Amino acid sequence: MNFAVEIDHVVKKFTQHVAVRDLSLRIPPGTVYGLLGPNGAGKTTTIRMVLDIIAPDSGQIRVLGAANNAPGVIDRVGYLPEERGLYRRMTVRRVLHFLAALKRVPSAAATQRINDWLERLQLVTQERDWGDARVEELSRGMQQKVQFIGALVHEPQMVILDEPFSALDPINAQALKDIILELKRAGRTIVFSTHLMESAERLCDAVCIIAAGAKLVDGTLAEVRRAHGLRQVALSLDGDEGAREGVQRVLHDASLVQRVDDSNQVLELDLAPAADPQLLLRRLIDAGAVVQRFELVQPSLHRVFVDRVSAAQLEHAEATHA
Amino acid sequence: MHKLWIVIRREFQERVRSRWFIVSTILVPLLMGLVIVVPIVLAARAVPSNDVARITIIDVSGTGLGKSVAFALDGGITGDTSLTRVTAVPVAELAAAESSATREVLAKREKGYLVLGPALWPKPAVRYAGSNASSPIDMNRLQRTVRDQLIATRLREAGMDPKQVESLTGLDVQMHTERLTARGRGGSGEVSTIIAFFVAFVLYITIFFYGQIVLRGVMEEKQTRVAETVVSSVRPDTLLFGKILGVGGVAGLQLLISGVATAVLVMERGPLLARLHVPMPAFEMPHVAPATALLLVVYFLLGYVVYAALFAAIGSMVSSEQDAQQVQLPIALLLVLTATFIQPVILAPEGRMADVLSILPFSSPIIMPLRLSLVSVSAWRVVVSLAVLLGGAWLAVWLAARVYRTGLLMYGKRPSLRELVRWVRASG
Structure with missing residues (x-):
């Protein structure tokens, strides 16, 4: 299988710190891929290296089946940087024509596509054609739309979006989500970085969690959850106060339950390793609990992320001290 | 690329x-x-220097134009006729007259010299060389005087026919001027x-x-x-x-x-x-x-x-x-x-x-x-x-x-x- 992106043992050091340490990952084509990590994890540096904006100190990167600095490869990739901005004094159409021309889109085709996109994102309405306005006359939300168009106008095989949902208003976030899913249906690869687990969980086919420049886990969403090894039970109870004490004793039995997260309506229980959920259920009923809901659930991406990243940070801190 | x-x-x-x-x-x-x-433009509006007349006129036209120009420059009948020196010479002696006039200019006894002729019609040959050649006001004054006197001369010859007066006043005098310095000619x-x-x-x-x-x-x-x-x-x-x-x-x-x-x-x-x-x-x-x-x-x-x-x-x-x-x-x-x-x-x-x-x-x-x-x-x-x-x-x-x-x-x-x-x- 030809991967959309293959990163092999990539290292990038800056003067003060190591941004990426021995990172390897594979992004399958036609998927929505999430690059997850806390701030400063090395997501942007990785993305910049994939796009050949900066070169790795060592290691190899292949994009769409070729070395990422091979001629023409980067023209088949679209990019929406985290910090967004455009030439303020240019008109919207001229900016988009410029960005299209840089990706070698012929002028006539560019004109057509730009008009289609402007209409689709409501930048051309019956009252006003914003395409002929200067970028600085546009609201922030409109400028973001223009930036989406700029990243997509050359119909790239792969789109890389760096923190696309940060600083987006809900309307634009919805529009971007629609665009991402549409691209996926058209067989394109979408890679985006985020530290917002909720949007990653809803959109991604596969993810990679990195922290402090190193990969912690990667794979499809299901694989990542399974690999986490954590089994959780969502529990809702009803019943009188008298039963509470017995129930609490069961819930705090370390051979069954590792940790309880009480979110009022639902108790989220982390099962102890090797604990049998059937036994837990029986013990609860024996203790007089009225069980409304007892469901074996997989850990949320948020949970996986928090667990993995805090463990890695602890390890990193210890290593640094030693 | x-x-x-x-x-x-x-x-x-x-x-x-x-x-x-x-x-x-x-x-x-x-x-x-x-x-x-x-x-x-500003310079042109300024007052001309009062010693424009302190020059030598070398008249090779043989018409007596030099005398009438000197008369006009010096201020007419009431003027000081000692200011302007007029030498009427044949064309053959022009070079000698010019070099002696140049000496006068360099010795700062005179402002410059004006050569009239030999030809005066239809294109008058008029030249000026002097230390004030770059002053448009002075040059304008000289040029105007020569022009007026030339027309007057022609009118006298022609007998004052009004039609001819009209055509003669359209006469354009092109004076070639040159800055004269110790280093030589040429203003570049x-x-x-x-x-x-x-x-x-x-x-x-x-x-x-x-x-x-x-x-x-x-x-x-x-x-x-x-x-x-x-x-x-x-x-x-x-x-x-x-x-x-x-x-x-x-x-x-x-x-x-x-x-x-x-x-x-x-x-x-x-x-x-x-x-x-x-x-x-x-x-x-x-x-x-x-x-x-x-x-x-x-x-x-x-x-x-x-x-x-x-x-x-x-x-x-x-x-x-x-x-x-x-x-x-x-x-x-x-x-x-x-x-x-x-x-x-x-x-x-x-x-x-x-x-x-x-x-x-x-x-x-x-x-x-x-x-x-x-x-x-x-x-x-x-x-x-x-x-x-x-x-x-x-x-x-x-x-x-x-x-x-x-x-x-x-x-x-x-x-x-x-x-x-x-x-x-x-x-x-």
Whole structure:
């Protein structure tokens, strides 16, 4: 299988710190891929290296089946940087024509596509054609739309979006989500970085969690959850106060339950390793609990992320001290 | 190459389309025109010197015109006839008479001498040479007097037919004037100094101004973060070169427009001044050899590249206006320092200082064109200076490219000198 992106043992050091340490990952084509990590994890540096904006100190990167600095490869990739901005004094159409021309889109085709996109994102309405306005006359939300168009106008095989949902208003976030899913249906690869687990969980086919420049886990969403090894039970109870004490004793039995997260309506229980959920259920009923809901659930991406990243940070801190 | 072209085209088109470019392109030739025309108009309104009449008239026309001109110059019947000396000589003795008159002028006993004839009709041969030849007021007075007296003479001969009066008053006297100095004839010395100064000053202003535009352009791309989008399509080097070349194209276009407009203005100054009822001042534009003109263009281009590259590097290093002001100071100082040497080099265009300054790549783009428009510079000096400048331009671009590709995506604190060295050394 030809991967959309293959990163092999990539290292990038800056003067003060190591941004990426021995990172390897594979992004399958036609998927929505999430690059997850806390701030400063090395997501942007990785993305910049994939796009050949900066070169790795060592290691190899292949994009769409070729070395990422091979001629023409980067023209088949679209990019929406985290910090967004455009030439303020240019008109919207001229900016988009410029960005299209840089990706070698012929002028006539560019004109057509730009008009289609402007209409689709409501930048051309019956009252006003914003395409002929200067970028600085546009609201922030409109400028973001223009930036989406700029990243997509050359119909790239792969789109890389760096923190696309940060600083987006809900309307634009919805529009971007629609665009991402549409691209996926058209067989394109979408890679985006985020530290917002909720949007990653809803959109991604596969993810990679990195922290402090190193990969912690990667794979499809299901694989990542399974690999986490954590089994959780969502529990809702009803019943009188008298039963509470017995129930609490069961819930705090370390051979069954590792940790309880009480979110009022639902108790989220982390099962102890090797604990049998059937036994837990029986013990609860024996203790007089009225069980409304007892469901074996997989850990949320948020949970996986928090667990993995805090463990890695602890390890990193210890290593640094030693 | 294709992408470089796209970047150049954007830089060029966006700037040429801007209101600022259109205004300044119209304004600059207009200002030049004012600079050329206004002093002449003002001078023409001034009072003529009262000793215009203190001249020798060499009359070779054999018509007695000299006597009547002298009579009129001295103020008619009530005037002081001792002011103007008239010598009527045959054409064969003209040379001798002129050289004795020249001696009088150089001894400052006379202002100048006027030669009338030999031919007076239909094209009167009238010449004047004197220390006040560059004063349009004096020349105008002389010219008018000669014209009036010539018409009067013709009218006397013709017997006052009104129709003839009408046609005769249309007579145009073209007086050829020449500045007479101890160094010899020909007024080009002072004019070429002015032109050399002008060339150096325009180069200085243009390089500084467009260097600043490159700096602002890079800063804008960095501050708006559009740079990050663009470098995902082109290499940072391409973006840098494209910016330098695109802005350079704008500078070239503006210089071309201003240059052509000024040249037209200078060449057509006669009719223009005539329309303002001001006589044409007496100076000849020095001849500029095509090779010299080409050299000026080459020096401008290379000088622009040196400074534009350095200013671009600074634009990529800083994230705020205050930082930009501080960090660009050393580069701006090099340019300002060069400008302060313009005056000394004009005074000693062949001295040691001029030699050194026209080899250093920071000053040669301004000092060498200055010397070239003043004196003839030996070929080997030009070759050495050009070679050093070419090397300097290459080095500046190389350094700038290395600083630029790191600096463009670094935000926040500006780099220390040590960090800067590391950026330049980094290979990626």
